[in-house]
Amino acid sequence: MGSSNEKRGKGCWCWLFIILIAAAVVAAAVITIKNKNDKSHPKAPPVPGPPGAITQKYADALKAATQFFNVQKCIVCIVYFRFWAEWRCDFIIAAGKLVNNKIPWRGDSALKDGSEEDVDMSKGMYDAGDNMKFNFPMAFTATVLSWTILEYGDQMDVVKQLEPAQDSLKWITDYLINSHPSENVLYIQVGDPEADHKCWQKPESMTEARPVTQVNTSSPGTEVAAETAAALASASLVFKKINSTYSDLLLKHAGQLFTFANTYRRSYSVSIPKVQTYYNSTGYGDELLWAASWLYHATEDMSYLKFVTGKDGKQFGNFGNPTWFSWDNKLAGAQVLLSRVNFFGQEERSNDEKLGLQMYRKTAEAVMCGLLPDSPSATSSRTDGGLIWVSEWNALQHPVAAAFLAIVYSDYMLTSQTASIYCSGKTYTAADLRNFAKSQADYVLGDNPMKMSYLVGYGDKYPEYVHHRGASIPADAKTGCKGFEWLESTEPNPNVAVGALVGGPFQNETYIDSRNNSMQGEPTTYNSAIIVGLLSGLLTTSSVVRSFT
Ligand SMILES: *[C@@H]1O[C@H](CO)[C@@H](O)[C@H](O)[C@H]1NC(C)=O
Ligand SMILES: *[C@@H]1O[C@H](CO)[C@@H](O)[C@H](O)[C@H]1NC(C)=O
Ligand SMILES: *[C@@H]1O[C@H](CO)[C@@H](O)[C@H](O)[C@H]1NC(C)=O
Ligand SMILES: *[C@@H]1O[C@H](CO)[C@@H](O)[C@H](O)[C@H]1NC(C)=O
Ligand SMILES: *[C@@H]1O[C@H](CO)[C@@H](O)[C@H](O)[C@H]1NC(C)=O
Numbered sequence: 001m002g003s004s005n006e007k008r009g010k011g012c013w014c015w016l017f018i019i020l021i022a023a024a025v026v027a028a029a030v031i032t033i034k035n036k037n038d039k040s041h042p043k044a045p046p047v048p049g050p051p052g053a054i055t056q057k058y059a060d061a062l063k064a065a066t067q068f069f070n071v072q073k074c075i076v077c078i079v080y081f082r083f084w085a086e087w088r089c090d091f092i093i094a095a096g097k098l099v100n101n102k103i104p105w106r107g108d109s110a111l112k113d114g115s116e117e118d119v120d121m122s123k124g125m126y127d128a129g130d131n132m133k134f135n136f137p138m139a140f141t142a143t144v145l146s147w148t149i150l151e152y153g154d155q156m157d158v159v160k161q162l163e164p165a166q167d168s169l170k171w172i173t174d175y176l177i178n179s180h181p182s183e184n185v186l187y188i189q190v191g192d193p194e195a196d197h198k199c200w201q202k203p204e205s206m207t208e209a210r211p212v213t214q215v216n217t218s219s220p221g222t223e224v225a226a227e228t229a230a231a232l233a234s235a236s237l238v239f240k241k242i243n244s245t246y247s248d249l250l251l252k253h254a255g256q257l258f259t260f261a262n263t264y265r266r267s268y269s270v271s272i273p274k275v276q277t278y279y280n281s282t283g284y285g286d287e288l289l290w291a292a293s294w295l296y297h298a299t300e301d302m303s304y305l306k307f308v309t310g311k312d313g314k315q316f317g318n319f320g321n322p323t324w325f326s327w328d329n330k331l332a333g334a335q336v337l338l339s340r341v342n343f344f345g346q347e348e349r350s351n352d353e354k355l356g357l358q359m360y361r362k363t364a365e366a367v368m369c370g371l372l373p374d375s376p377s378a379t380s381s382r383t384d385g386g387l388i389w390v391s392e393w394n395a396l397q398h399p400v401a402a403a404f405l406a407i408v409y410s411d412y413m414l415t416s417q418t419a420s421i422y423c424s425g426k427t428y429t430a431a432d433l434r435n436f437a438k439s440q441a442d443y444v445l446g447d448n449p450m451k452m453s454y455l456v457g458y459g460d461k462y463p464e465y466v467h468h469r470g471a472s473i474p475a476d477a478k479t480g481c482k483g484f485e486w487l488e489s490t491e492p493n494p495n496v497a498v499g500a501l502v503g504g505p506f507q508n509e510t511y512i513d514s515r516n517n518s519m520q521g522e523p524t525t526y527n528s529a530i531i532v533g534l535l536s537g538l539l540t541t542s543s544v545v546r547s548f549t
Contacts (some may be wrong), residue, residue, distance in 0.1 A: 068499030069168035072125035109203035124175030144529035146234035152536035199481035221268025225261035226287035285316025290330035309356025335364035369423035376424035396504035403440035407537035457498035464492035467522035
């Protein structure tokens with residue numbers, strides 16, 4: 001702990017101790033009396049004020065996690081060496097061209113992305129261990145990052161992670177704005193995945209063509225346009241007080257993209273079948289509701305509320321059925337986000353809207369009941385160690401995303417002094433949900449049978465053979481496209497991709513730390529967004545704001 005503490009006199013600590021004990025005795029007495037008086041209507045604990053004491057463990061993990069966005073930025077500073085893990089390099093990359101480059105072993109990459117169609121798509125983030133930019137999951141990354149900042153910005157600020165998170169968000173939203181050159185055209189991808197996967201190279205050495213792909217009125221892509229709308233609408237709230245011009249610009253694009261998505265309804269997986277190989281979408285209804293929910297929060301325009309509570313809500317809401325929150329399915333996210341309106345802002349709604357909002361909250365509650373390990377409707381998709389486990393590929397995406405929703409919902413309960421939720425007759429508190437969220441985070445950070453952290457750069461033992469081109473190739477290597485010797489090398493990665501959250505364990509809780517094991521060992525930017533969200537929520541118990549605007 002900080003040395004300044006040690007300098008304080010012992011007498012001082014002793015007094016503090018006595019005062020604390022006295023305070024605890026009084027508090028206990030008050031609580032006992034209160035409980036006696038109020039047995040039938042248990043009240044939730046009082047709402048805590050601004051961020052309280054920070055849990056150091058989650059702060060340390062968060063500091064690691066936010067760095068992966070820098071790793072994935074498409075210009076310079078791709079990977080930090082271990083010593084320099086604390087460095088930030090945004091100032092070097094801000095202009096796109098190198099200024100004050102203090103990291104001689106790194107250079108620009110993907111500067112010309114988009115130039116063939118006269119759009120500047122040089123920013124943005126690589127998707128995972130390869131050098132592709134896939135806008136569908138990238139936009140989801142931005143939406144989750146925005147949501148995290150909106151709910152937990154205060155506490156992120158206390159541990160100095162707010163600005164880095166805002167910078168990373170803007171690095172994506174700048175790119176998304178540029179991807180949307182006219183109302184009904186949205187670029188959705190840079191790079192050719194076939195060509196990209198035939199190369200094992202650092203982004204800086206890329207020479208192959210980087211084709212761009214678009215959706216438009218003849219080949220629409222409702223989910224990708226709607227997710228981009230969600231990203232830009234949520235980000236417009238983040239930047240509202242920082243730069244209102246930028247915020248307005250984000251909102252303008254968000255509104256146009258929602259109209260485009262909603263008017264020309266077709267899945268991008270249908271319009272452009274080749275996208276199915278990597279980020280196949282299983283439907284666009286969830287993105288429409290999610291985007292409308294964010295637009296409602298950003299604009300307070302009732303037409304968006306009517307959209308989610310009216311016939312589109314009924315058609316796509318899948319009410320009553322819990323789902324897994326992921327880059328492909330945002331229903332559970334929309335349910336929690338709209339519960340926010342139900343928890344905090346019911347006054348001026350019509351009965352239909354109130355009823356509609358109730359359906360979202362009820363379904364969000366069903367999601368929560370599924371997650372709580374001892375609830376009657378608990379999901380059985382778990383490992384013996386208690387980790388939510390749904391899919392073999394990138395297994396950690398589901399537990400981490402679910403735990404993020406649980407912590408948000410728990411804080412809505414706390415802030416609104418909602419004592420409990422009901423799961424088939426049993427009651428659970430905000431603290432139960434927080435404990436669930438903690439259990440998932442703790443598992444990820446090392447409390448697991450492998451006794452390893454799945455977050456690179458956190459803890460004593462973490463994956464050393466992450467499936468990541470930039471991390472696996474020495475900075476001075478000249479191997480170009482055919483750098484497969486670095487994939488096959490038995491040495492650990494020469495560069496540490498700090499903050500990478502890998503795919504994670506098998507259902508039997510084992511993990512094979514091997515570079516070609518992309519199923520378990522490949523990090524993604526959207527994994528980083530959800531772990532940043534979860535860790536930010538766990539920093540301290542605190543109330544959330546009642547309104548984003
Ligand atoms: C519309 O998008 C499709 C699919 O990406 C593309 O093949 C087509 O060329 C685009 N249309 C125009 C006018 O650019
Ligand atoms: C605010 O955002 C606008 C639009 O992106 C930009 O042109 C302007 O430079 C920004 N202002 C500041 C102070 O950063
Ligand atoms: C993509 O998703 C659709 C809808 O769920 C499904 O029908 C299709 O088989 C999937 N494609 C691939 C390649 O998995
Ligand atoms: C764990 O599961 C994986 C994948 O199903 C399997 O390959 C491996 O052999 C299992 N390990 C043990 C120790 O059971
Ligand atoms: C890596 O895995 C891929 C896909 O499973 C396989 O085609 C390739 O041969 C493997 N490469 C090495 C070096 O093991």
